[in-house]
Amino acid sequence: MLRSMYAGVSGLNAHQQMMDVTGNNISNVNTVGFKSSRVTFKEMLSQTIKGASAPQDNRAGTNPQQVGLGVSLGSIDTDMSSGNLQSTEKTSDAAIQGDGFFVLRNGNNTVYTRAGNFDFDRNGNLYSTSTGLLVQGWLADQNGEYSDFNAQNVQDIVLQQQINATATDQVSYAKNLDADATNAFSILEQSLELDNGTDSDNLEFSLTPVEGMHNVWDYTLTADDSSTVINSGTDELTGQIRLDNDGNLVEMTKGDLTTGTSITGASGISVDVKGSGAVNLDVASIGDNLNDEYLIDDSSVASGTHTVNMTYEQDALRNIAVDVYDSQGGKHTVVVPLEKTANNEWTISDSEISVDGVVATPAPTLGGDHVITFDKNGNISSGQTVDLSFTPAGPDVAQTIELDFSNLTQFAGSMTANFDNVNGYANGSLESFSFTENGDIVGSYDNGLTKVLAKIALAKFQNPAGLTRKEGVFQTSSNSGDPELGASSTGGFGTLAPSKLEMSNANLAQEFTNMITAQRGFQANSKLITTSDEMLQELVNLKR
Incomplete structure (x- = not known):
């Protein structure tokens, strides 16, 4: 009976600890990152009254006779599973x-x-x-x-x-330069009704870009009357015109540029109107800018009477602006003009690159014009990098920035070339x-x-x-x-x-169930003690 009483005491202690753990779990149900615990019990050491015996002759073996001494705490395990x-x-x-x-x-x-x-x-x-x-x-x-x-x-x-602040020392460029980009050169107006005092005839001037050649156009000058002779030939004069990227006349020839003869300058075109007398027409001189200017003018009468007036626009150009920083955090805008100068060739003119709109002293420089070329597959083949040097006013010390064009491509299509990445920044x-x-x-x-x-x-x-x-x-x-x-x-x-x-990983439903279990276990062990006490009382009463 004393053993049973002490077993009940151990049960009370164990279930009280279970309730303590359960109570801690419930109290931390809203504790951030809390990990709940669980209690496991184990049987205490048992007292052996009679040991086991092996089977002998015709007698069976017997099992050991043991009386347990109660319960003890086996473990308190932490549940490390994640909470919600x-x-x-x-x-x-x-x-x-x-x-x-x-x-x-x-x-x-x-x-x-x-x-x-x-x-x-x-x-x-x-x-x-x-x-x-x-x-x-x-x-x-x-x-x-x-x-x-x-x-x-x-x-x-x-x-x-x-x-x-950190000074910029590298700018990289990417995306596409349009392989089909061409500059626009077209007729703004023309007035070529010629009169030599005896006869008159009207001439028509037309222009067509030469495919596969940069800034080269085929031209045709045709008389309405077949008896009119142009430059001692026939009633039709054909040839080619080449301009530079700024719209300045490089050459105008009778016939193609490689084998033809130049007709630029004064009286470059002579028109024998219906065989009755010549009218001389001036052609623009080499180096003349033809943007909204005369390509052909009349020299025999008042200037501007008989003319072909042209217009030019540089469309094969990509100006890319990017903000860079000097060592004191000053911001400067660098504009890099990429001009198409030939098929598969783009040039950055050293005289046209600008920093904060300045191209004069102290001039930003690439050390000369920089040429970028592309192969037949549209990939860059030379001119991948170049150093830009300029002297910002604040630090007043020369700064060098590497311009990296290695990721540029040249395919027919949209003109999307732009800066891709730039380092350096102002203080912040x-x-x-x-x-x-x-x-x-x-x-x-x-x-x-x-x-x-x-x-x-x-x-x-x-x-x-x-x-x-x-x-x-x-x-x-x-x-x-x-x-x-x-x-x-x-x-x-x-x-x-x-x-x-x-959130806490404590499961309230499980914890409430554990609380009920602990309560009933505690209650049962309490009854064990009181029952053992009653049995002892009966034993004491035997001596009356």
């Missing part, structure tokens, strides 16, 4: 989806948590708002890159509040930040720069249930194993869920 995620819309909150723990520094000690309710203090330190401990991670360099993700270089995460102050799924903290500055600043460290263990709880965080124990540190989304570590928190 709750959206908070707070940019400094983060939850872990999958395995891993956030790493916090407590003085010289390191502790771990699943609670990602973080914020930044006035010094820019990322810390846990529930514990005040500093979050650990890796800081990125100026290029947003990391050296290595290991425990040796993990440190406090501090956001860079100010970013110093941090305006906002955000977390990414791979654990990066990205800062946005008022100078328009978005920069990777740091990465949050995660830790994982061989036996996470073996961690020891202490003041809302976990510490390593002899059975948890040593922590392995790494970055989110790599090597079996979970991913980060920005602006979310992991």
